[in-house]
Amino acid sequence: MAIQQIAFILLFALVSYLAYKSYSKIYKTIMLGKTIDLKADRPQRLKNVLLVAFGQKKMFKRLIPAFLHLSIYIAFLFTQVELIEIIIDGITGTHRIFADKIGLLYPLIINTIEFLSLFAFVSTIIFLWRRNLLKIPRFQSSEMNGWPKLDANYILLGELILIIGIFSFNSADTLLQSLDSSHYPDTGTLLISGWIGEQFLSGMSVSSLYILERFGWWLHLCVVFGFLLYLPISKHLHIMLAFPNVYFARLKPSGEIDNMPVITNEVKSMMGLETNTESDDNGEIPEFGANDIGDLYWKNILDAFSCTECGRCTSVCPANMTGKKLSPRKIMMDIRDRATEVQEGIIKNGTDHDDGKSLFDYISEEEIFACTSCNACVEACPIMINPLEPIIELRRYKLLTESKGPSEWMPMFNALENNGAVWQMPGQRFDWAKELSDN
Amino acid sequence: MKIYTIEEFKSSQGKDPEIVFWVGCAGSFDSRAQKITLALAKILHHAKIGFAVLGNDETCxxxxxxxxxxxxxxxxxALQNIETFKMHNIKKMVTACPHCFNTLKNEYPALGGNYDIVHHTQLIQSLIQEKRISIEGGAFNGKKIAYHDSCYxxxxxxxYEAPRNILNQLDAEISEPRRNRNNGLxxxxxxxxMFKEEExxxxKVNVERVEELLESSPDIIAVNCPFCTLMMDDGLKNKEQDENVKVxxxxxxxxxxxxW
Structure with missing residues (x-):
């Protein structure tokens, strides 16, 4: 017992330290973005967290995956209760410390966890089948090749092992309780693991049951710790970031594209209008739009790290569904990967480090200029990620800073500047009414 | 029917117009979209609404x-338009273009321009409710109309409701494409x-959408946006359905x- 206790405490300390390091790195990476104050409208933000994050409201646009996902999500939330006991047991060397202390509540909790875990187990297998055997288009796009596909499968396999661990230690425990009641307090009837114990483990010796119980317990624990350390390099980080991401999500009308006050001032002074003197003009020649991570808001980078690559955005994107290269999901993945690369560079070479690369090493002009700004991706995201904001910022960089862009737009810009109309027309704007009165 | 500019309206009527009709580039210059402009002008005229346009003072x-x-x-x-609105003391506008509608409503406030903006389907719906106009039934009896939601x-x-409420008064069978309302394509x-070739x-995106709208074999595709009108027309030509189906x-x- 004592050896396990020491092993647990050492492992727990090591995992905590490593987790602290990798999560603070994620935090720093997100904070590479520009500052933006998103503190206002707290009641609306909390409501979104309740409905969209906890309540998974937007998941239910697609019923089958919504129910499958919900069963895994609820099992995950409830299993955290059991994790509290596991950690206390691990540190103090006790065994099921709450079993004989909270009466009927204990079997109620454990049975709930077991049933939820069973549903989650089935859902996970269906998810593996959907992802690997059913050729669902949104899981087949080119940006899913290689690591993203492996990552998704690792997570699903990990979930299966996690649940196998729970049922191993619970079912061995149900038999040990009658064989060695001094060390194994009565848990009350556990419906699923009691049945597993009876059906499959009843002939086993005390020592084999002991090994199975410990194996299941440590297996479960190690996968939990493994998950904790794996999340920061995985798309699965959404289980944590979905909540803050929904909280800080955009509340402005989705049809409103953010204003650029610097340009307002410039245009106003050109037009001889009164300018806003509180401009943050510090004399430098400004760069407009986003070329690299530091030009996006931290919220855009939080969006990118919250993305679980479900591809709902891409599956509703009019450009993507008609075979164009643009995929909103890929835009988010690229922002995340570039942000990680920038952060790695800073860790290795210091803050002033410039690797000579930018977001445009990941995202092509062909992609950003294919966007119809229809907001379908924004609407589709279950955790309120906004792929349109960075797409517009990337376009702004091309148009305003580099004076690049589709050549067909140039006549439009000329017509707009010279005639105030999108087309270069021979007549005047009001001619349509003249024809009317002539008839 | 005479279309007044604001100045003409003020000098001939001696008062401000009830509402300003923001026509937009498509409605002003494109021969197809001009018909929508005309239709809305006629509706306003029949509803006896004193309206005016900005005429050559309007820009994109x-x-x-x-x-x-x-x-x-x-x-x-935008700043030029806001100055124009200030000059004419404009408070309330109606437009048949959802792009203009969105920009005037959601984006001009950040530049200091706050107006009461309605889309023509919203205005028409309230004109019907207030009995300032009524829709004769019969013309579309036995016809099937597929409705396309514009994104903007x-x-x-x-x-979503205003255009549908109007369509429901037409005695036609209204069908919804698979992707509609907030899932609209x-x-x-x-x-x-609109102003460049697709990547x-x-x-083409419009062909994808037209194919979906054609699934219910409609006689008419109803839209609320001049740019959607042009795109759907073009999509129907691509499917060689422009003789059978009208937008x-x-x-x-x-x-x-x-x-009228």
Whole structure:
């Protein structure tokens, strides 16, 4: 017992330290973005967290995956209760410390966890089948090749092992309780693991049951710790970031594209209008739009790290569904990967480090200029990620800073500047009414 | 029917117009979209609304410039329009273009321009409710109309019911494409795509949408946006269905029903 206790405490300390390091790195990476104050409208933000994050409201646009996902999500939330006991047991060397202390509540909790875990187990297998055997288009796009596909499968396999661990230690425990009641307090009837114990483990010796119980317990624990350390390099980080991401999500009308006050001032002074003197003009020649991570808001980078690559955005994107290269999901993945690369560079070479690369090493002009700004991706995201904001910022960089862009737009810009109309027309704007009165 | 500019209206009527009709570039210059402008003007006329247009004082709202990324041109136009509105003391506007509607409603406030903006389907709906106009039944009896939500009126501004409520008065069978309301599929024109070729791909966006709308074998595709009108027309030509299926803005359906 004592050896396990020491092993647990050492492992727990090591995992905590490593987790602290990798999560603070994620935090720093997100904070590479520009500052933006998103503190206002707290009641609306909390409501979104309740409905969209906890309540998974937007998941239910697609019923089958919504129910499958919900069963895994609820099992995950409830299993955290059991994790509290596991950690206390691990540190103090006790065994099921709450079993004989909270009466009927204990079997109620454990049975709930077991049933939820069973549903989650089935859902996970269906998810593996959907992802690997059913050729669902949104899981087949080119940006899913290689690591993203492996990552998704690792997570699903990990979930299966996690649940196998729970049922191993619970079912061995149900038999040990009658064989060695001094060390194994009565848990009350556990419906699923009691049945597993009876059906499959009843002939086993005390020592084999002991090994199975410990194996299941440590297996479960190690996968939990493994998950904790794996999340920061995985798309699965959404289980944590979905909540803050929904909280800080955009509340402005989705049809409103953010204003650029610097340009307002410039245009106003050109037009001889009164300018806003509180401009943050510090004399430098400004760069407009986003070329690299530091030009996006931290919220855009939080969006990118919250993305679980479900591809709902891409599956509703009019450009993507008609075979164009643009995929909103890929835009988010690229922002995340570039942000990680920038952060790695800073860790290795210091803050002033410039690797000579930018977001445009990941995202092509062909992609950003294919966007119809229809907001379908924004609407589709279950955790309120906004792929349109960075797409517009990337376009702004091309148009305003580099004076690049589709050549067909140039006549439009000329017509707009010279005639105030999108087309270069021979007549005047009001001619349509003249024809009317002539008839 | 005479269309007044604001100055003409003020000098001839001795008062401010009840509402300003913001026509937009498509409605002003494109021969197809001009018919929508005319339809709305007729509806306003029959509802006895004292309206005026800005005439040659109007410019593009800047929507395609802003979405292309050219914020400079957007602001040039937007600030100029805001000055025009200030000069004419304009408070309330109606437009038949959801792009203009969105920009005037959601983007001008950040530049200091706050107005009461309605889309023509919203205005028409309230004119019907207030019994200032009525729609004659019969003209569309036995016809099937498929309704296409524009992104800028629907998904971005949540106006789903007004156009449907109007359509329901037409005695026609109204069908919804598979992707409708907040899941509606774009016509392909937004984000300044109207003014360039699409990037390489398998299909045009408007063809994808038209194919979906044709699934219910409609006689008419009803729209609420001049750019959707042009894109759907083009999509039908591509499918060689432009003889059998017609694209109309909701305002045009009303003047057809009432024979105005």
């Amino acid at each position: 709202t800047g929507d395609p410039a802003r979405r292309s990324g050219n914020e400079f041109v957007f602001q040039l136009l 009126l629907g998904r971005m501004n949540g106006v 774009c016509c392909g024109a937004g984000g300044a795509q 390489p791909g398998d299909k 109309y803005d909701i305002s045009e359906l009303i003047i057809q029903a009432n024979n």
